[in-house]
Amino acid sequence: MSTxxxxxxxxxxxxxxxxAGVSIGAVSFALNGRPGVSEATRSRILSIxxxxxxxxxxxxxxxxxxxxxxxxxxxxxxxxTLGVEPFFMKFIAGLESELALTRTALxxxxxxxxxxxxxxxxxxxxxxxxxxxxxMDLWADDARLPLLESMRIPAVLVGRPRPDxxxxxxxxxxxxxxxxxxxxxxxxxxxxxxxxAGLPALEHTQVRTAAFHxxxxxxxxxxxxxxxxxxxxxxxxxxxxxxxxxxxxxxAITFDNDVMATAGVSVARQLxxxxxxxxxxxxxxxxxxxxxxxxTLTALSRDVQAYGAHxxxxxxxxxxxxxxxxxxxxxxxxxxxxxxxxx
Amino acid sequence: MSTxxxxxxxxxxxxxxxxAGVSIGAVSFALNGRPGVSEATRSRILSIxxxxxxxxxxxxxxxxxxxxxxxxxxxxxxxxTLGVEPFFMKFIAGLESELALTRTALxxxxxxxxxxxxxxxxxxxxxxxxxxxxxMDLWADDARLPLLESMRIPAVLVGRPRPDxxxxxxxxxxxxxxxxxxxxxxxxxxxxxxxxAGLPALEHTQVRTAAFHxxxxxxxxxxxxxxxxxxxxxxxxxxxxxxxxxxxxxxAITFDNDVMATAGVSVARQLxxxxxxxxxxxxxxxxxxxxxxxxTLTALSRDVQAYGAHxxxxxxxxxxxxxxxxxxxxxxxxxxxxxxxxx
DNA sequence: CTGAAAGCGCTTACAG
DNA sequence: CTGAAAGCGCTTACAG
Numbered sequence: 125m126s127t128x129x130x131x132x133x134x135x136x137x138x139x140x141x142x143x144a145g146v147s148i149g150a151v152s153f154a155l156n157g158r159p160g161v162s163e164a165t166r167s168r169i170l171s172i173x174x175x176x177x178x179x180x181x182x183x184x185x186x187x188x189x190x191x192x193x194x195x196x197x198x199x200x201x202x203x204x205t206l207g208v209e210p211f212f213m214k215f216i217a218g219l220e221s222e223l224a225l226t227r228t229a230l231x232x233x234x235x236x237x238x239x240x241x242x243x244x245x246x247x248x249x250x251x252x253x254x255x256x257x258x259x260m261d262l263w264a265d266d267a268r269l270p271l272l273e274s275m276r277i278p279a280v281l282v283g284r285p286r287p288d289x290x291x292x293x294x295x296x297x298x299x300x301x302x303x304x305x306x307x308x309x310x311x312x313x314x315x316x317x318x319x320x321a322g323l324p325a326l327e328h329t330q331v332r333t334a335a336f337h338x339x340x341x342x343x344x345x346x347x348x349x350x351x352x353x354x355x356x357x358x359x360x361x362x363x364x365x366x367x368x369x370x371x372x373x374x375x376a377i378t379f380d381n382d383v384m385a386t387a388g389v390s391v392a393r394q395l396x397x398x399x400x401x402x403x404x405x406x407x408x409x410x411x412x413x414x415x416x417x418x419x420t421l422t423a424l425s426r427d428v429q430a431y432g433a434h435x436x437x438x439x440x441x442x443x444x445x446x447x448x449x450x451x452x453x454x455x456x457x458x459x460x461x462x463x464x465x466x467x
Numbered sequence: 468m469s470t471x472x473x474x475x476x477x478x479x480x481x482x483x484x485x486x487a488g489v490s491i492g493a494v495s496f497a498l499n500g501r502p503g504v505s506e507a508t509r510s511r512i513l514s515i516x517x518x519x520x521x522x523x524x525x526x527x528x529x530x531x532x533x534x535x536x537x538x539x540x541x542x543x544x545x546x547x548t549l550g551v552e553p554f555f556m557k558f559i560a561g562l563e564s565e566l567a568l569t570r571t572a573l574x575x576x577x578x579x580x581x582x583x584x585x586x587x588x589x590x591x592x593x594x595x596x597x598x599x600x601x602x603m604d605l606w607a608d609d610a611r612l613p614l615l616e617s618m619r620i621p622a623v624l625v626g627r628p629r630p631d632x633x634x635x636x637x638x639x640x641x642x643x644x645x646x647x648x649x650x651x652x653x654x655x656x657x658x659x660x661x662x663x664a665g666l667p668a669l670e671h672t673q674v675r676t677a678a679f680h681x682x683x684x685x686x687x688x689x690x691x692x693x694x695x696x697x698x699x700x701x702x703x704x705x706x707x708x709x710x711x712x713x714x715x716x717x718x719a720i721t722f723d724n725d726v727m728a729t730a731g732v733s734v735a736r737q738l739x740x741x742x743x744x745x746x747x748x749x750x751x752x753x754x755x756x757x758x759x760x761x762x763t764l765t766a767l768s769r770d771v772q773a774y775g776a777h778x779x780x781x782x783x784x785x786x787x788x789x790x791x792x793x794x795x796x797x798x799x800x801x802x803x804x805x806x807x808x809x810x
Numbered sequence: 811c812t813g814a815a816a817g818c819g820c821t822t823a824c825a826g
Numbered sequence: 827c828t829g830a831a832a833g834c835g836c837t838t839a840c841a842g
Contacts, residue, residue, distance in 0.1 A: 128619055128621045128785070128786075134595070135593075136834095136835055136836085137835065137836065138835080146812080146813090147812075147813050147814070148835085148836080148837095149812080149813065149814075149815090149837085149838080150811095150812065150813075152836070152837055152838080153812095153837090153838090156837080158837095158838090159811090160811070160812070161811075161812075162811065162812090165811090165812090177593065178593075179590065179593035179594045180594060180835085180836070181530070181594065181595050181834085181835050181836065182526075182529075182535070182594040182595055182596045183525075183526045183527075183529035183530040183535065183595060183834080183835080183836090184526075184530050184818090184834070184835030184836035184837090185835080185836055185837080186525075186526035186529075186818090186836090187524070187526040187527050187530055187817095187818045187819065187820085187834090187835080187836070187837090188817080188818055188835080188836045188837040188838080189818085189836085189837065190818070192525070192526065194574075203556065203557050203560035203561070203772055206556040206557070206560065208553050208754060208755045208756060208759075209556075210551050212556060213546065213549040213552075213555060213556060213577070214546050214549070216575070216577060217546035217549065217577045218546070220575075220576060220577050224576075227590075229574050229576075229591075229596060230574070230575055230576070231537075231572050231573070231574060231575075232559070232563075232573055232574075232575045233563060233567075233572075233573070234556070234559060234560045234563050247522065247570075248572075250478075250520065250521075250522035251522045251523060251524065251525040252477070252524050252525055252526060252819095253525045253572060276471055278471045357755050357758070357759060383755070383759070386759045387759065390759060390760075390761060393761055411551060412551045412700050412726070413551060413756070413759075415700070416551075416700060416726070416729045416730065416733060416756075416760070417733075417759070417760060418733060418736055418761070429546055442471070443471075479818095479819055479820085480819065480820065481819080489828080489829090490828075490829050490830075491819090491820080491821095491829095492821085492822080492828080492829065492830080492831090493827095493828065493829075495820070495821055495822080496821090496822090496828095499821080501821095501822090502827090503827070503828075504827075504828080505827065505828090508827090508828090523819085523820070524818085524819050524820065526818080526819080526820090527818070527819035527820035527821090527834090528819080528820055528821080529820090529834090530818090530819080530820070530821095530833095530834045530835065530836085531819080531820045531821040531822080531833080531834055532820085532821065532834085533834070595835095
């Protein structure tokens with residue numbers, strides 16, 4: 125005999141119907157606020173249900189409605205990187221604050237690579253575990269998009285809207301943020317600026333790199349270098365080492381996240397390059413991490429929780445039959461701290 | 468007309484039955500490896516299902532089996548703290564690596580406080596969304612335990628096993644780890660040692676504090692102080708400031724996580740107290756963060772992903788009818804880095 | 811306004 | 827070895 129018996133009798137709609145002396149249909153109508161029951165009956169049923177602590181069986185409801193009341197998020201990153209990247213937990217917390225309002229659950233999967241994220245999406249969809257998906261970390265030529273469209277899976281993109289507009293997107297103007305960072309550095313007198321970018325396959329990396337080149341060009345400057353990385357501390361350290369060892373050493377470096385910027389500070393110190401007096405550093409993401417290091421990091425800051433909440437809201441609207449409608453979140457703003465100084 | 472029609476016809480067991488020329492019962496038996504179909508029929512059905520890309524509808528299956536094939540994790544921490552705490556994402560990644568093997572999904576909820584975590588648990592259970600739960604951050608007198616037991620909800624505790632042993636636990640010997648840290652510091656000649664603890668309401672905080680006192684006593688030493696905090700950077704900074712301002716300033720501080728240890732380094736620097744020469748620091752959690760700061764942090768290190776995997780395995784065993792069986796994970800080991808030195 | 815019934819897509823005793 | 831049928835707990839047209 126097992127300790128836990130799944131077959132134990134649990135409260136169902138029939139118990140309420142019996143107790144109220146009506147049919148289960150009437151109970152269902154009352155509970156779902158549909159016409160077909162008198163107000164008196166409705167309120168009696170409602171109070172009985174509340175009193176007995178009844179809640180709908182999600183599987184039964186899902187089967188009838190063809191709706192799981194669940195959305196999925198697949199994150200394709202290595203666990204090590206994820207760990208230090210404060211972005212994701214904040215984003216998830218934001219998602220859930222909004223999902224909770226409509227009692228929608230969040231299914232989460234962390235996978236190491238892209239093919240496996242596609243597998244996860246297909247599995248969830250085929251099993252009808254989710255009603256829709258949140259798609260992050262878009263690649264330049266992302267195989268998930270045609271898949272989602274051909275399978276007609278409701279999804280919201282965390283990133284720039286597609287030209288065809290079939291899928292709603294929640295995004296912020298990365299190009300403007302990068303431009304602000306460059307302008308800020310140039311304003312401080314920097315002319316030799318390098319960029320340590322994230323994964324080159326990611327679309328927003330490409331957007332940022334393009335914006336970096338454009339902003340530099342507008343000031344009549346040529347970038348010292350643009351180095352691609354995988355967002356890890358190690359890659360940030362390695363890139364910084366290479367940049368500082370070169371003959372045309374930059375006087376300022378922008379990093380695509382806070383973790384790499386921290387690595388940059390660390391390597392500079394090891395090499396005896398003073399931050400910010402000999403080298404200015406800007407972090408592309410803001411988090412408590414930026415205030416933990418010395419010197420504290422000037423960063424591009426945004427409300428990541430709100431970003432998550434907006435994403436959830438956009439997906440829920442779509443799931444409730446709304447037309448695909450993208451949302452532009454606030455642009456990250458530059459928060460000057462100790463890691464930047466005049467050149 | 469909505470862009471997405473949930474009612475679109477999807478592949479079901481009937482389609483396979485029709486194609487194979489058998490009853491849906493036979494298909495179900497074949498698919499689930501039960502006796503009652505010949506080998507020839509079974510393999511034919513299997514290959515048809517695979518070819519058509521059929522996957523069971525989770526709601527239908529869940530309703531029949533009274534099993535959601537889903538487990539839940541509720542994290543009760545503020546989003547801000549969670550963000551910088553690398554522990555959780557690693558733990559989740561570990562959980563999922565194991566859950567994926569049995570196609571069990573993970574439902575995640577991040578809530579700000581304890582009452583709301585109880586709400587989430589009750590909702591999930593009442594709606595039968597989960598088959599079992601993972602319970603973290605146990606309080607000394609945790610209201611969730613009696614609740615889970617009275618409702619007979621299968622759950623695994625991430626923390627010390629209860630004396631009654633009704634609920635399996637996955638844990639590691641925190642007391643031994645704290646003792647190792649104290650022994651290490653005393654071995655370096657430190658006598659004035661303080662402890663900056665985590666949330667005092669958490670059971671493992673109390674276990675560690677007790678172990679700290681015991682270890683100090685064994686060396687014939689009295690702790691300079693034990694300061695309770697909420698794990699945040701701010702609290703770590705505040706505690707460090709107070710400790711360093713006091714007349715009986717410690718020569719070494721152990722912190723209950725990496726975030727606060729980082730704050731400690733930062734404050735010490737501000738106050739002109741040299742780490743490690745005037746102050747040794749040990750972090751109670753290890754992560755890339757500990758290698759990001761300067762000086763790098765001596766830390767108590769463990770394989771958090773493995774911890775998550777062991778937790779998932781323990782829960783799955785319970786859900787499959789196994790007797791509650793706790794698992795002791797490896798004890799954290801001290802990794803000496805730059806933040807500790809002889810006194 | 812109300813009730814009886816079919817259906818969602820599976821699993822599983824129960825007859826043949 | 828196989829098939830027809832009931833049941834899981836809901837929702838929702840369809841008659842009264």
